[in-house]
Amino acid sequence: MKAYALLGGPQKEWPHNLQFLLSSAQKDGDLLVGVDRGTLLLEEMGLRPDLGIGDFDSLKKSELDQIERQVPDLRYSNPVKDFTDSELMLQAVFDDYRVDRLTLLGASGGRLDHFLVNLLMVLRPSLRPFAERIRILDRQNLLRFYLPGRHLVKQEKGYPYFGVGALTAVNGLTIAGARYCLNSYHAAYPRVFSSNEFLPGKGQFSLSFQTGLVVVVFSKDLDRFDHL
Amino acid sequence: MKAYALLGGPQKEWPHNLQFLLSSAQKDGDLLVGVDRGTLLLEEMGLRPDLGIGDFDSLKKSELDQIERQVPDLRYSNPVKDFTDSELMLQAVFDDYRVDRLTLLGASGGRLDHFLVNLLMVLRPSLRPFAERIRILDRQNLLRFYLPGRHLVKQEKGYPYFGVGALTAVNGLTIAGARYCLNSYHAAYPRVFSSNEFLPGKGQFSLSFQTGLVVVVFSKDLDRFDHL
Numbered sequence: 001m002k003a004y005a006l007l008g009g010p011q012k013e014w015p016h017n018l019q020f021l022l023s024s025a026q027k028d029g030d031l032l033v034g035v036d037r038g039t040l041l042l043e044e045m046g047l048r049p050d051l052g053i054g055d056f057d058s059l060k061k062s063e064l065d066q067i068e069r070q071v072p073d074l075r076y077s078n079p080v081k082d083f084t085d086s087e088l089m090l091q092a093v094f095d096d097y098r099v100d101r102l103t104l105l106g107a108s109g110g111r112l113d114h115f116l117v118n119l120l121m122v123l124r125p126s127l128r129p130f131a132e133r134i135r136i137l138d139r140q141n142l143l144r145f146y147l148p149g150r151h152l153v154k155q156e157k158g159y160p161y162f163g164v165g166a167l168t169a170v171n172g173l174t175i176a177g178a179r180y181c182l183n184s185y186h187a188a189y190p191r192v193f194s195s196n197e198f199l200p201g202k203g204q205f206s207l208s209f210q211t212g213l214v215v216v217v218f219s220k221d222l223d224r225f226d227h228l
Numbered sequence: 229m230k231a232y233a234l235l236g237g238p239q240k241e242w243p244h245n246l247q248f249l250l251s252s253a254q255k256d257g258d259l260l261v262g263v264d265r266g267t268l269l270l271e272e273m274g275l276r277p278d279l280g281i282g283d284f285d286s287l288k289k290s291e292l293d294q295i296e297r298q299v300p301d302l303r304y305s306n307p308v309k310d311f312t313d314s315e316l317m318l319q320a321v322f323d324d325y326r327v328d329r330l331t332l333l334g335a336s337g338g339r340l341d342h343f344l345v346n347l348l349m350v351l352r353p354s355l356r357p358f359a360e361r362i363r364i365l366d367r368q369n370l371l372r373f374y375l376p377g378r379h380l381v382k383q384e385k386g387y388p389y390f391g392v393g394a395l396t397a398v399n400g401l402t403i404a405g406a407r408y409c410l411n412s413y414h415a416a417y418p419r420v421f422s423s424n425e426f427l428p429g430k431g432q433f434s435l436s437f438q439t440g441l442v443v444v445v446f447s448k449d450l451d452r453f454d455h456l
Contacts, residue, residue: 012240084422108340112369113391113422113445120393123417141340163341165348168417169397189351189396189441190418194312194341213417217341 003031003099005089006038006106007118013109013138019045031097035085038106039067039074051097053077053089087121094130101133108138119143123167123213131213142218148210155203159218162205165192170212178205187212231259231327233317234266234334235346241337241366247273259325263313266334267295267302279325281305281317315349322358329361336366347371351395351441359441370446376438383431387446390433393420398440406433415440 004025015021026032026047034042036054040063043049052071055078056064068074075092077085086107093099107118122131122145131145142156153162164175166187175182179197194217198205207214232253243249254260254275262270264282268291271277280299283306284292296302303320305313314335321327335346350359350373359373370384381390392403394415403410407425422445426433435442 109337110368111389111391111422111445111447112336112366112371113389113393113420113447116391116393116420116445117422120418120420123419138340140338143340161339161341163339163344165341165344190348191351192341192344192348194339194345217339217344219339219341 001099003033003093003102005033005104006042007035008037009106009108010110015137015139022047035089054085084117086118090127104136107136140219140222144216146214150208152204153207155198156218159220161219162196163192163194163217165215166190167215168212170209172210174208176206229327231321231330233261233332234270235263236265237334237336238338243365243367250275263317282313312345314346318355332364335364368450372444374442378436380432381435383426384446387448389447390424391420391422391445393443394418395443396440398437400438402436404434
């Protein structure tokens with residue numbers, strides 16, 4: 001099963017076709033998840049979340065009543081806690097719903113500490129095993145996470161550029177078959193190699209490393225649709 | 229001396245009063261720096277950059293002629309290289325111009341691999357000594373970097389929230405005198421503690437750690453001016 005989770009990031013960073021994307025997904029039987037205010041935002045798009053997680057502190061009583069009536073699996077988190085709402089959501093989605101692929105929406109833009117939490121939460125030992133099933137999607141970027149090993153990274157349609165980022169210390173980082181290559185690089189600290197490109201006619205590159213966790217940022221220039 | 233550097237990030241993430249901020253700064257004798265297209269963007273705001281660094285590949289001949297006439301210290305970088313334009317700029321600003329404080333603008337938003345490069349470049353050993361002199365400013369956030377030791381972090385005017393992020397493994401991370409405290413936390417991997425707040429009537433908190441590098445993200449909700 002696939003899942004889509006809407007977090008609280010600003011709407012201007014959402015993919016421009018989000019409502020269509022999510023209503024199509026729900027028709028196909030995918031799981032829709034709201035994190036805190038994201039639960040209400042799904043409702044406001046005319047979509048019924050299957051799961052909602054948050055402390056819902058910032059919601060009005062009437063808004064909370066609405067989601068309590070509508071959302072079949074609503075879970076309250078404790079605002080003073082060791083896990084953020086997004087982290088609790090990941091745990092629930094992978095442990096309880098056993099989803100194969102989760103796309104995070106509303107995870108970027110706005111307050112940058114929020115974005116960094118969303119980017120880095122896969123590093124937590126309890127969430128790291130799920131890293132390769134998680135992607136972050138916004139108006140201009142698609143982020144995917146990789147565990148140690150050898151990967152053929154396929155180009156995502158519409159994204160001509162990519163960057164490869166070591167989010168931890170990384171050993172043996174190798175990028176082959178791309179415009180800029182890298183041979184067995186040892187990163188002692190997080191480091192991003194940006195502005196790489198797929199080779200013409202070759203829709204993939206090879207990525208390998210022995211330890212650590214790597215993010216690949218696929219990105220594009222905005223076109224007129226993305227500005228809508 | 230203070231310096232302000234404009235990078236190539238999207239204009240919608242710039243602080244709303246950027247032109248005023250920069251023209252006031254230049255009148256006060258501060259250094260204005262353009263990185264690649266940022267050099268032209270400064271010109272287009274009616275400001276003369278003191279220093280410009282980039283490969284300028286994406287500029288038209290007429291645009292390049294203009295900045296060659298106007299910018300007293302213009303430096304060409306090699307597009308295939310180990311240091312990004314932003315990193316070369318940091319080295320120039322601190323080594324050659326000996327600035328005490330550098331504010332990076334146009335460093336966030338848009339392509340997220342670019343933002344991550346700008347966020348993480350202070351981790352490079354040659355740049356790390358300058359970390360505490362660097363800040364990143366955008367429409368909604370102000371980021372400051374801290375080296376090991378004990379710091380009194382003062383509230384920045386207009387920013388009610390903050391998050392504390394270990395950008396590397398960090399030992400003994402302690403936050404005291406804030407809404408959410410932390411006592412001698414060991415981060416084995418990058419981790420961000422978001423959505424903290426200053427205590428009422430207390431415009432500072434205490435931050436300490438023994439190893440690694442920490443970012444503090446000061447943030448605010450957008451008001452109507454910020455949307456202009």
